[in-house]
Amino acid sequence: MAKYGMVINLEKCAGCAACSIACKNENNVPDGIFWSHYITETVGEFPNVTYNYISTLCNHCDDAPCVNACPLNPKAMYKSDNGITMHNHEACIGCRACEKACPYSVISFNETEPFGEWRSGDAAELTKKVGGDIIPYSNPDREITYAGIRSAKKVEKCTFCDHRVANGEKPYCVDSCPANARTFGDLDDPNSEISKLLSNNKATVLLPNANTKPNVYYINKFDVKE
Template sequence: MAKYGMVIDLQKCAGCAACSIACKNENNVPDGIFWSHYITETRGEFPKITYTYISTLCNHCDVAPCVDACPVDPKAMYKQDDGITMHDEDSCIGCRACENACPYGVIYYNERGVAPFENWQSGEAAALTEKVGGTVIPYYNPDRAITYAGIRRENKVEKCTFCDHRVINGESPYCVVACPADARIFGDLDDPNSEISQLLSSNDSTVLLPEAGTQPNVYYIHRFDVKE
Protein backbone atom coordinates (compact mmCIF):
# COMPACT_ATOMS: atom_id res chain seq x y z
CA MET A 1 0.00 0.00 0.00
CA ALA A 2 1.35 3.39 -1.02
CA LYS A 3 1.58 6.32 1.34
CA TYR A 4 0.80 9.44 -0.64
CA GLY A 5 2.31 12.87 -0.25
CA MET A 6 3.15 15.98 -2.23
CA VAL A 7 6.21 18.15 -2.78
CA ILE A 8 5.83 21.78 -3.83
CA ASP A 9 8.91 23.42 -5.36
CA LEU A 10 8.70 27.06 -4.32
CA GLN A 11 11.32 28.20 -6.83
CA LYS A 12 9.30 26.72 -9.70
CA CYS A 13 5.95 28.01 -8.43
CA ALA A 14 4.94 31.12 -10.38
CA GLY A 15 2.11 32.11 -8.05
CA CYS A 16 -0.39 31.88 -10.91
CA ALA A 17 -3.08 30.10 -8.82
CA ALA A 18 -3.71 27.58 -11.62
CA CYS A 19 -3.74 24.91 -8.91
CA SER A 20 -6.58 26.65 -7.09
CA ILE A 21 -8.62 27.11 -10.26
CA ALA A 22 -8.04 23.53 -11.37
CA CYS A 23 -9.08 22.24 -7.94
CA LYS A 24 -12.36 24.14 -8.07
CA ASN A 25 -13.14 22.75 -11.52
CA GLU A 26 -12.20 19.17 -10.69
CA ASN A 27 -13.94 19.00 -7.33
CA ASN A 28 -16.94 21.30 -7.90
CA VAL A 29 -15.80 23.55 -5.08
CA PRO A 30 -18.28 26.39 -4.40
CA ASP A 31 -17.49 30.08 -4.05
CA GLY A 32 -15.86 31.05 -0.78
CA ILE A 33 -14.42 27.57 -0.17
CA PHE A 34 -10.85 26.66 -1.12
CA TRP A 35 -9.54 23.11 -1.10
CA SER A 36 -6.41 24.53 -2.72
CA HIS A 37 -5.40 27.99 -1.58
CA TYR A 38 -2.33 30.08 -0.84
CA ILE A 39 -0.59 32.26 1.72
CA THR A 40 0.90 35.57 0.61
CA GLU A 41 3.12 37.90 2.56
CA THR A 42 4.71 41.23 1.64
CA ARG A 43 7.61 42.40 3.78
CA GLY A 44 9.83 45.44 3.84
CA GLU A 45 9.52 48.97 2.52
CA PHE A 46 9.93 50.29 -1.00
CA PRO A 47 12.24 49.78 -2.79
CA LYS A 48 13.32 46.75 -0.73
CA ILE A 49 10.19 44.63 -0.90
CA THR A 50 9.94 40.86 -0.50
CA TYR A 51 6.82 39.00 -1.65
CA THR A 52 6.19 35.40 -0.60
CA TYR A 53 3.60 33.07 -2.15
CA ILE A 54 3.04 29.62 -0.65
CA SER A 55 0.44 27.23 -2.02
CA THR A 56 -1.62 25.44 0.62
CA LEU A 57 -3.94 22.46 0.80
CA CYS A 58 -4.84 19.75 3.30
CA ASN A 59 -1.55 18.38 4.62
CA HIS A 60 -2.95 14.85 5.10
CA CYS A 61 -1.10 14.69 8.40
CA ASP A 62 0.04 11.43 9.96
CA VAL A 63 -1.08 12.82 13.32
CA ALA A 64 -4.26 14.51 12.17
CA PRO A 65 -5.91 16.82 14.73
CA CYS A 66 -9.07 16.91 12.61
CA VAL A 67 -9.48 13.14 12.95
CA ASP A 68 -8.84 13.22 16.70
CA ALA A 69 -11.35 16.05 17.16
CA CYS A 70 -14.21 14.40 15.24
CA PRO A 71 -16.76 13.34 17.90
CA VAL A 72 -18.90 10.94 15.86
CA ASP A 73 -18.66 7.16 15.52
CA PRO A 74 -17.81 6.14 12.87
CA LYS A 75 -15.50 9.09 12.30
CA ALA A 76 -16.57 11.60 9.68
CA MET A 77 -12.93 12.65 9.29
CA TYR A 78 -10.67 9.62 9.02
CA LYS A 79 -7.38 8.30 7.64
CA GLN A 80 -7.22 5.87 4.75
CA ASP A 81 -4.55 3.17 4.61
CA ASP A 82 -2.83 5.13 1.82
CA GLY A 83 -2.36 8.15 4.11
CA ILE A 84 -5.09 10.32 2.61
CA THR A 85 -7.26 12.10 5.17
CA MET A 86 -10.84 11.63 3.98
CA HIS A 87 -14.23 12.96 4.98
CA ASP A 88 -17.52 11.04 5.17
CA GLU A 89 -20.32 13.48 4.48
CA ASP A 90 -22.99 11.04 5.69
CA SER A 91 -21.37 10.75 9.12
CA CYS A 92 -20.59 14.47 9.40
CA ILE A 93 -22.86 16.35 11.81
CA GLY A 94 -21.48 19.78 10.90
CA CYS A 95 -20.13 20.47 14.38
CA ARG A 96 -16.95 22.04 12.93
CA ALA A 97 -14.72 20.46 15.57
CA CYS A 98 -12.32 19.34 12.84
CA GLU A 99 -12.24 22.82 11.34
CA ASN A 100 -11.37 24.33 14.70
CA ALA A 101 -8.72 21.67 15.37
CA CYS A 102 -6.86 22.10 12.06
CA PRO A 103 -3.85 24.38 12.64
CA TYR A 104 -3.57 25.11 8.90
CA GLY A 105 -7.05 26.54 8.28
CA VAL A 106 -7.70 24.25 5.30
CA ILE A 107 -11.05 22.78 6.36
CA TYR A 108 -14.10 24.76 5.30
CA TYR A 109 -17.69 24.81 6.48
CA ASN A 110 -20.24 24.81 3.67
CA GLU A 111 -23.25 26.71 4.96
CA ARG A 112 -25.18 26.91 1.71
CA GLY A 113 -24.68 23.67 -0.19
CA VAL A 114 -26.16 23.44 -3.70
CA ALA A 115 -29.62 22.29 -4.74
CA PRO A 116 -29.58 18.63 -5.85
CA PHE A 117 -29.82 17.96 -9.56
CA GLU A 118 -29.48 15.23 -12.18
CA ASN A 119 -28.54 15.38 -15.83
CA TRP A 120 -28.30 19.15 -15.70
CA GLN A 121 -26.30 19.26 -18.94
CA SER A 122 -29.37 18.46 -21.07
CA GLY A 123 -32.26 20.72 -22.01
CA GLU A 124 -32.66 24.44 -22.58
CA ALA A 125 -31.52 26.98 -20.00
CA ALA A 126 -35.07 27.79 -18.86
CA ALA A 127 -35.94 24.16 -18.28
CA LEU A 128 -32.65 23.62 -16.52
CA THR A 129 -33.22 26.57 -14.22
CA GLU A 130 -36.61 25.20 -13.24
CA LYS A 131 -35.25 21.70 -12.74
CA VAL A 132 -32.61 22.78 -10.25
CA GLY A 133 -34.93 25.04 -8.32
CA GLY A 134 -33.65 28.29 -9.77
CA THR A 135 -29.98 27.48 -9.27
CA VAL A 136 -28.06 27.03 -12.49
CA ILE A 137 -24.75 25.24 -12.13
CA PRO A 138 -22.55 26.32 -15.04
CA TYR A 139 -20.00 23.54 -14.60
CA TYR A 140 -20.04 20.13 -12.93
CA ASN A 141 -17.46 17.35 -13.00
CA PRO A 142 -19.26 14.02 -12.51
CA ASP A 143 -15.98 12.20 -11.82
CA ARG A 144 -15.82 13.80 -8.37
CA ALA A 145 -18.84 11.70 -7.37
CA ILE A 146 -16.93 8.44 -7.91
CA THR A 147 -15.70 8.42 -4.31
CA TYR A 148 -17.25 11.48 -2.65
CA ALA A 149 -20.30 13.69 -3.02
CA GLY A 150 -20.04 15.54 -6.33
CA ILE A 151 -21.94 18.42 -4.78
CA ARG A 152 -21.67 18.67 -1.02
CA ARG A 153 -24.67 19.32 1.19
CA GLU A 154 -25.19 22.37 3.36
CA ASN A 155 -23.93 22.55 6.93
CA LYS A 156 -21.08 20.12 6.29
CA VAL A 157 -17.33 20.56 6.23
CA GLU A 158 -15.18 19.79 3.22
CA LYS A 159 -11.52 19.87 2.19
CA CYS A 160 -8.88 18.58 -0.22
CA THR A 161 -8.82 14.81 -0.70
CA PHE A 162 -5.71 14.66 -2.94
CA CYS A 163 -8.25 14.03 -5.73
CA ASP A 164 -8.63 10.48 -4.43
CA HIS A 165 -11.06 9.73 -7.26
CA ARG A 166 -8.16 10.26 -9.67
CA VAL A 167 -5.57 8.53 -7.49
CA ILE A 168 -7.54 5.26 -7.50
CA ASN A 169 -7.21 5.30 -11.30
CA GLY A 170 -3.45 5.84 -11.18
CA GLU A 171 -3.68 9.57 -11.93
CA SER A 172 -2.19 12.51 -10.05
CA PRO A 173 -4.33 15.15 -8.32
CA TYR A 174 -5.58 17.66 -10.86
CA CYS A 175 -3.65 20.54 -9.27
CA VAL A 176 -0.45 18.64 -10.12
CA VAL A 177 -1.52 18.10 -13.73
CA ALA A 178 -2.65 21.72 -14.17
CA CYS A 179 0.50 23.38 -12.80
CA PRO A 180 2.21 25.03 -15.80
CA ALA A 181 5.57 25.14 -14.01
CA ASP A 182 5.58 21.50 -12.82
CA ALA A 183 6.02 22.82 -9.30
CA ARG A 184 3.91 20.06 -7.72
CA ILE A 185 5.04 16.45 -7.45
CA PHE A 186 2.74 13.75 -6.10
CA GLY A 187 3.65 10.19 -5.27
CA ASP A 188 4.42 7.37 -2.87
CA LEU A 189 6.50 8.46 0.10
CA ASP A 190 7.19 4.83 1.02
CA ASP A 191 8.76 4.04 -2.37
CA PRO A 192 12.42 5.13 -2.26
CA ASN A 193 12.52 5.12 -6.06
CA SER A 194 9.53 7.44 -6.54
CA GLU A 195 10.17 10.98 -7.78
CA ILE A 196 8.82 12.48 -4.58
CA SER A 197 11.11 10.35 -2.40
CA GLN A 198 14.11 11.20 -4.58
CA LEU A 199 13.36 14.92 -4.29
CA LEU A 200 13.04 14.74 -0.52
CA SER A 201 16.26 12.76 -0.16
CA SER A 202 18.27 15.17 -2.32
CA ASN A 203 16.84 18.50 -1.07
CA ASP A 204 16.25 20.22 2.23
CA SER A 205 12.52 20.41 2.83
CA THR A 206 10.17 22.22 5.15
CA VAL A 207 6.56 21.79 6.25
CA LEU A 208 4.07 24.33 7.50
CA LEU A 209 3.92 24.78 11.27
CA PRO A 210 6.30 21.96 12.25
CA GLU A 211 5.79 22.99 15.86
CA ALA A 212 2.19 21.69 15.64
CA GLY A 213 3.53 18.12 15.63
CA THR A 214 1.04 16.91 13.00
CA GLN A 215 3.64 15.28 10.72
CA PRO A 216 2.33 16.74 7.45
CA ASN A 217 2.71 14.91 4.14
CA VAL A 218 2.93 18.09 2.05
CA TYR A 219 6.53 19.29 1.79
CA TYR A 220 8.13 22.44 0.41
CA ILE A 221 11.56 22.52 -1.23
CA HIS A 222 13.76 25.37 -2.49
CA ARG A 223 12.21 27.85 -0.14
CA PHE A 224 13.47 31.39 -0.64
CA ASP A 225 15.49 32.83 2.22
CA VAL A 226 14.34 36.28 3.29
CA LYS A 227 17.24 38.41 4.42
CA GLU A 228 16.49 41.53 6.40
Protein backbone atom coordinates in the same frame (compact mmCIF):
# COMPACT_ATOMS: atom_id res chain seq x y z
CA MET B 1 0.22 0.12 0.25
CA ALA B 2 1.48 3.50 -0.90
CA LYS B 3 1.64 6.49 1.40
CA TYR B 4 0.89 9.58 -0.62
CA GLY B 5 2.31 13.05 -0.21
CA MET B 6 3.17 16.17 -2.20
CA VAL B 7 6.19 18.40 -2.69
CA ILE B 8 5.71 22.01 -3.83
CA ASN B 9 8.76 23.65 -5.35
CA LEU B 10 8.39 27.33 -4.53
CA GLU B 11 11.25 28.22 -6.86
CA LYS B 12 9.18 26.94 -9.79
CA CYS B 13 5.82 28.25 -8.57
CA ALA B 14 4.79 31.33 -10.57
CA GLY B 15 1.87 32.27 -8.31
CA CYS B 16 -0.60 31.92 -11.19
CA ALA B 17 -3.25 30.13 -9.04
CA ALA B 18 -3.88 27.58 -11.80
CA CYS B 19 -3.88 24.94 -9.05
CA SER B 20 -6.74 26.69 -7.24
CA ILE B 21 -8.79 27.08 -10.42
CA ALA B 22 -8.17 23.48 -11.49
CA CYS B 23 -9.20 22.23 -8.06
CA LYS B 24 -12.48 24.13 -8.18
CA ASN B 25 -13.27 22.71 -11.62
CA GLU B 26 -12.36 19.14 -10.75
CA ASN B 27 -14.07 18.97 -7.36
CA ASN B 28 -17.10 21.25 -7.88
CA VAL B 29 -15.89 23.53 -5.10
CA PRO B 30 -18.46 26.29 -4.41
CA ASP B 31 -17.88 30.04 -4.33
CA GLY B 32 -16.07 31.31 -1.26
CA ILE B 33 -14.46 27.93 -0.52
CA PHE B 34 -10.98 26.80 -1.58
CA TRP B 35 -9.58 23.30 -1.23
CA SER B 36 -6.40 24.58 -2.88
CA HIS B 37 -5.50 28.10 -1.78
CA TYR B 38 -2.47 30.28 -1.07
CA ILE B 39 -0.81 32.65 1.37
CA THR B 40 0.71 35.89 0.13
CA GLU B 41 3.01 38.11 2.16
CA THR B 42 5.34 41.03 1.64
CA VAL B 43 8.54 40.85 3.69
CA GLY B 44 11.11 43.57 4.31
CA GLU B 45 11.29 47.32 3.79
CA PHE B 46 11.78 49.28 0.60
CA PRO B 47 13.92 48.84 -1.40
CA ASN B 48 14.69 45.37 0.00
CA VAL B 49 11.22 43.88 -0.33
CA THR B 50 10.34 40.25 -1.07
CA TYR B 51 6.91 39.03 -2.12
CA ASN B 52 6.12 35.45 -1.11
CA TYR B 53 3.42 33.26 -2.60
CA ILE B 54 2.86 30.00 -0.75
CA SER B 55 0.38 27.44 -2.09
CA THR B 56 -1.71 25.69 0.56
CA LEU B 57 -3.99 22.68 0.74
CA CYS B 58 -4.86 19.93 3.22
CA ASN B 59 -1.58 18.60 4.60
CA HIS B 60 -2.92 15.04 5.04
CA CYS B 61 -1.13 14.83 8.37
CA ASP B 62 -0.09 11.53 9.92
CA ASP B 63 -1.27 12.86 13.28
CA ALA B 64 -4.26 14.74 11.93
CA PRO B 65 -5.94 17.05 14.49
CA CYS B 66 -9.12 17.03 12.42
CA VAL B 67 -9.40 13.26 12.74
CA ASN B 68 -8.62 13.35 16.45
CA ALA B 69 -11.29 16.02 17.00
CA CYS B 70 -14.11 14.27 15.13
CA PRO B 71 -16.53 13.04 17.83
CA LEU B 72 -18.14 10.30 15.75
CA ASN B 73 -17.46 6.56 15.88
CA PRO B 74 -16.69 5.57 13.20
CA LYS B 75 -15.24 8.98 12.41
CA ALA B 76 -16.49 11.19 9.59
CA MET B 77 -12.97 12.59 9.18
CA TYR B 78 -10.58 9.67 8.92
CA LYS B 79 -7.26 8.42 7.57
CA SER B 80 -7.22 6.10 4.55
CA ASP B 81 -4.70 3.27 4.33
CA ASN B 82 -2.82 5.24 1.65
CA GLY B 83 -2.28 8.21 3.98
CA ILE B 84 -4.96 10.48 2.51
CA THR B 85 -7.13 12.24 5.08
CA MET B 86 -10.67 11.58 3.91
CA HIS B 87 -14.12 12.81 4.90
CA ASN B 88 -17.39 10.87 4.99
CA HIS B 89 -19.91 13.49 3.86
CA GLU B 90 -22.93 11.35 4.70
CA ALA B 91 -21.77 10.65 8.26
CA CYS B 92 -20.71 14.26 8.95
CA ILE B 93 -22.97 16.03 11.48
CA GLY B 94 -21.58 19.50 10.78
CA CYS B 95 -20.27 20.07 14.28
CA ARG B 96 -17.16 21.80 12.84
CA ALA B 97 -14.86 20.29 15.47
CA CYS B 98 -12.45 19.26 12.70
CA GLU B 99 -12.45 22.77 11.24
CA LYS B 100 -11.62 24.31 14.60
CA ALA B 101 -8.88 21.74 15.28
CA CYS B 102 -7.04 22.22 11.99
CA PRO B 103 -4.07 24.58 12.57
CA TYR B 104 -3.77 25.24 8.83
CA SER B 105 -7.33 26.56 8.29
CA VAL B 106 -7.87 24.34 5.24
CA ILE B 107 -11.26 22.88 6.21
CA SER B 108 -14.32 24.83 5.09
CA PHE B 109 -17.98 24.76 6.13
CA ASN B 110 -20.98 25.24 3.89
CA GLU B 111 -23.23 27.64 5.78
CA THR B 112 -25.89 27.48 3.06
CA GLU B 113 -26.71 25.17 0.17
CA PRO B 114 -23.81 25.45 -2.31
CA PHE B 115 -24.44 26.91 -5.75
CA GLY B 116 -27.67 28.52 -4.64
CA GLU B 117 -27.53 30.85 -7.65
CA TRP B 118 -28.18 27.84 -9.88
CA ARG B 119 -31.26 26.80 -7.92
CA SER B 120 -33.32 29.98 -8.12
CA GLY B 121 -34.56 32.48 -10.68
CA ASP B 122 -33.82 32.05 -14.37
CA ALA B 123 -30.83 29.84 -13.65
CA ALA B 124 -33.08 27.19 -12.12
CA GLU B 125 -34.55 26.42 -15.53
CA LEU B 126 -31.08 25.91 -16.98
CA THR B 127 -30.14 23.65 -14.09
CA LYS B 128 -33.19 21.46 -14.75
CA LYS B 129 -32.33 21.18 -18.43
CA VAL B 130 -28.75 20.06 -17.88
CA GLY B 131 -29.25 17.60 -15.07
CA GLY B 132 -31.95 18.20 -12.50
CA ASP B 133 -30.22 19.07 -9.23
CA ILE B 134 -26.74 19.01 -10.76
CA ILE B 135 -25.30 22.42 -11.52
CA PRO B 136 -24.07 23.20 -15.03
CA TYR B 137 -20.43 22.39 -15.67
CA SER B 138 -20.17 20.03 -12.69
CA ASN B 139 -17.72 17.12 -12.85
CA PRO B 140 -19.50 13.77 -12.36
CA ASP B 141 -16.16 11.99 -11.80
CA ARG B 142 -15.99 13.61 -8.36
CA GLU B 143 -18.97 11.46 -7.33
CA ILE B 144 -17.04 8.22 -7.76
CA THR B 145 -15.68 8.35 -4.20
CA TYR B 146 -17.23 11.42 -2.52
CA ALA B 147 -20.32 13.62 -2.69
CA GLY B 148 -20.11 15.41 -6.03
CA ILE B 149 -21.73 18.52 -4.60
CA ARG B 150 -21.64 18.85 -0.85
CA SER B 151 -24.72 20.03 1.04
CA ALA B 152 -25.39 22.76 3.59
CA LYS B 153 -24.10 22.43 7.17
CA LYS B 154 -21.27 20.10 6.17
CA VAL B 155 -17.52 20.54 6.05
CA GLU B 156 -15.35 19.85 3.02
CA LYS B 157 -11.65 19.89 2.11
CA CYS B 158 -8.95 18.67 -0.27
CA THR B 159 -8.79 14.89 -0.71
CA PHE B 160 -5.72 14.81 -3.00
CA CYS B 161 -8.32 14.12 -5.75
CA ASP B 162 -8.66 10.61 -4.33
CA HIS B 163 -11.01 9.65 -7.19
CA ARG B 164 -8.18 10.33 -9.64
CA VAL B 165 -5.55 8.65 -7.45
CA ALA B 166 -7.71 5.52 -7.31
CA ASN B 167 -7.58 5.50 -11.12
CA GLY B 168 -3.80 5.78 -11.23
CA GLU B 169 -3.83 9.52 -11.96
CA LYS B 170 -2.33 12.48 -10.12
CA PRO B 171 -4.34 15.19 -8.31
CA TYR B 172 -5.63 17.67 -10.86
CA CYS B 173 -3.69 20.54 -9.31
CA VAL B 174 -0.48 18.63 -10.10
CA ASP B 175 -1.41 17.94 -13.72
CA SER B 176 -2.63 21.53 -14.21
CA CYS B 177 0.45 23.34 -12.89
CA PRO B 178 2.10 25.00 -15.93
CA ALA B 179 5.44 25.24 -14.11
CA ASN B 180 5.52 21.63 -12.87
CA ALA B 181 5.95 22.99 -9.37
CA ARG B 182 3.99 20.15 -7.73
CA THR B 183 5.13 16.55 -7.36
CA PHE B 184 2.82 13.85 -6.03
CA GLY B 185 3.71 10.30 -5.20
CA ASP B 186 4.51 7.50 -2.79
CA LEU B 187 6.58 8.64 0.18
CA ASP B 188 7.33 5.05 1.13
CA ASP B 189 8.92 4.26 -2.24
CA PRO B 190 12.58 5.38 -2.14
CA ASN B 191 12.68 5.33 -5.95
CA SER B 192 9.67 7.60 -6.44
CA GLU B 193 10.21 11.11 -7.76
CA ILE B 194 8.85 12.65 -4.57
CA SER B 195 11.21 10.62 -2.36
CA LYS B 196 14.18 11.66 -4.48
CA LEU B 197 13.18 15.31 -4.22
CA LEU B 198 12.99 15.08 -0.45
CA SER B 199 16.35 13.30 -0.29
CA ASN B 200 18.11 15.88 -2.44
CA ASN B 201 16.55 19.07 -1.06
CA LYS B 202 16.03 20.73 2.29
CA ALA B 203 12.28 20.45 2.80
CA THR B 204 10.08 22.45 5.14
CA VAL B 205 6.47 22.20 6.25
CA LEU B 206 3.94 24.75 7.41
CA LEU B 207 3.75 25.26 11.17
CA PRO B 208 6.34 22.64 12.14
CA ASN B 209 5.67 23.25 15.85
CA ALA B 210 2.11 22.00 15.41
CA ASN B 211 3.60 18.48 15.36
CA THR B 212 0.96 17.11 12.99
CA LYS B 213 3.48 15.28 10.76
CA PRO B 214 2.17 16.81 7.51
CA ASN B 215 2.71 15.10 4.17
CA VAL B 216 2.85 18.28 2.07
CA TYR B 217 6.40 19.60 1.83
CA TYR B 218 7.96 22.78 0.44
CA ILE B 219 11.38 23.09 -1.14
CA ASN B 220 13.35 26.17 -2.22
CA LYS B 221 12.77 29.84 -1.33
CA PHE B 222 10.63 29.30 1.71
CA ASP B 223 11.40 30.63 5.19
CA VAL B 224 9.40 28.89 7.88
CA LYS B 225 7.42 31.32 10.07
CA GLU B 226 5.20 30.61 13.04
